[in-house]
Amino acid sequence: xxxxxxxxxxxxxxxxxxxxxxxxxxxxxxxxxxxxxxxxxxxxxxxxxxxxxxxxxxxxxxxxxxxxxxxxxxxxxxxxxxxxxxxxxxxxxxx
Numbered sequence: 001x002x003x004x005x006x007x008x009x010x011x012x013x014x015x016x017x018x019x020x021x022x023x024x025x026x027x028x029x030x031x032x033x034x035x036x037x038x039x040x041x042x043x044x045x046x047x048x049x050x051x052x053x054x055x056x057x058x059x060x061x062x063x064x065x066x067x068x069x070x071x072x073x074x075x076x077x078x079x080x081x082x083x084x085x086x087x088x089x090x091x092x093x094x095x
Contacts, residue, residue, distance in 0.1 A: 007036070007049035016055055024050075033058065 010028075014021045025048070027033045034054050039047035 006052055008052055008055050010035075010048050010050070013050050013055050013058070017058060 008016075010021050010024045013033075014024045017024070024033065028035045028048055028050075033050060035048040035050045037046045038049050039045075
């Protein structure tokens with residue numbers, strides 16, 4: 001029998017959605033995600049719990065993007081790094 005928990009932690013929801021815990025917490029504070037603070041009211045770091053039904057709805061909204069190789073040009077040729085150091089700006093002598 002597969003038992004799904006009724007409430008999920010911020011870390012569990014972030015892992016399900018493929019986003020950071022900061023993103024989930026920010027969306028809780030913005031009101032985009034319904035959550036319950038099960039910790040103390042004035043705690044420095046509240047303990048949020050998100051209903052499993054809310055997480056299921058969010059999974060439909062978020063999708064995992066395809067990984068993009070930012071270090072490659074569209075042709076697949078690696079980009080050349082800019083020179084560093086004191087000679088990075090070539091000096092041309094005018095005659």
